[in-house]
Amino acid sequence: KQTKRALMAKFPVKARFVNSAMNQAKAKMASLAEIRKTQKAVLSNRVKTLEDEIFKKTEEWKKWHETIDWKRPGKGDCAENKRRKDVLYKKKNRLHRLKQKLECFDKNNGRCCFGSRKLFLAQYHLKENGFKDHAEWKKAWRKARACSFFLIGSKDETQGNQLCQLTPKGNGRFFMKQRSIHKDDRTDYCLELKIPYLTEQLEKNLEEGTAVSYQFVKNKKGCYIQPCVTIERKEAPQIEGMIGIDINDGFFAVSGATKDGSLVQFEDIPFPKDLCSKANASKLKEAISGIF
Numbered sequence: 001k002q003t004k005r006a007l008m009a010k011f012p013v014k015a016r017f018v019n020s021a022m023n024q025a026k027a028k029m030a031s032l033a034e035i036r037k038t039q040k041a042v043l044s045n046r047v048k049t050l051e052d053e054i055f056k057k058t059e060e061w062k063k064w065h066e067t068i069d070w071k072r073p074g075k076g077d078c079a080e081n082k083r084r085k086d087v088l089y090k091k092k093n094r095l096h097r098l099k100q101k102l103e104c105f106d107k108n109n110g111r112c113c114f115g116s117r118k119l120f121l122a123q124y125h126l127k128e129n130g131f132k133d134h135a136e137w138k139k140a141w142r143k144a145r146a147c148s149f150f151l152i153g154s155k156d157e158t159q160g161n162q163l164c165q166l167t168p169k170g171n172g173r174f175f176m177k178q179r180s181i182h183k184d185d186r187t188d189y190c191l192e193l194k195i196p197y198l199t200e201q202l203e204k205n206l207e208e209g210t211a212v213s214y215q216f217v218k219n220k221k222g223c224y225i226q227p228c229v230t231i232e233r234k235e236a237p238q239i240e241g242m243i244g245i246d247i248n249d250g251f252f253a254v255s256g257a258t259k260d261g262s263l264v265q266f267e268d269i270p271f272p273k274d275l276c277s278k279a280n281a282s283k284l285k286e287a288i289s290g291i292f
Helices: 002-010 015-066 077-107 117-124 134-145 199-208 278-291
Strands: 148-151 164-170 173-179 188-194 213-218 223-228 241-247 251-258 263-270
Touching: 002 015, 015 077, 015 148, 117 134, 164 199, 251 278, 263 278
Parallel strands: none
Antiparallel strands: 148 213, 164 173, 173 188, 213 223, 241 251, 251 263
């Protein structure tokens, strides 16, 4: 609450937009925390793999070293010995760095840079990144940080959102009314748009009064409005076993089996054959996501 009051005092925006901004920041930090779990697991696995590799290389070197008469070494034996020791030395150094990185992993909560870390670091190498001076970089930096905003929804509000409402017009077309986010501005921005993806689910959410959040994104191609729809998850039997996926001409054959090999569930899930278009590629991703 204190953060919300401080933001509203500093920026002349509506309280609902402050809630949206805070929710988006929390979501980014939560996603960062989740991905750090995977990063730590990957790092631990790299350490273990490198330790096994060093042990194997050391044993190979010892066996090879014992076969050589070092009082009268053959041609190339000294060079081979040096090469093998150099390989082990470099691998041990790399292992030491990875272990240090793993030890320091839990000491910080991770870093989240709005506007991308790559663009932030570009200010130290302006010419190499195509900027004339720091002012030009700062303009690009602010533009990147302001390329999107989020409007959180609630089931208690009209059409599932206080600041943005969609009204279905049929054939994937919607009438949108977006209220100004500024505190003292009562302007409404209206336009008609087409949403080609998950249209049926979006119309169902609006009809049932489900909360619908919106992400507004601006890039080089233009502006995009991305509604967040709620999709009911299919109930699947929670059993220990295996899943099998067979890729066929236009559909996936999916089946589930228990540990002993007993078939418990099977289903054919269609996907488009022509994957050249982005729409069909998106449908394929939806099908694969649905399977998992």
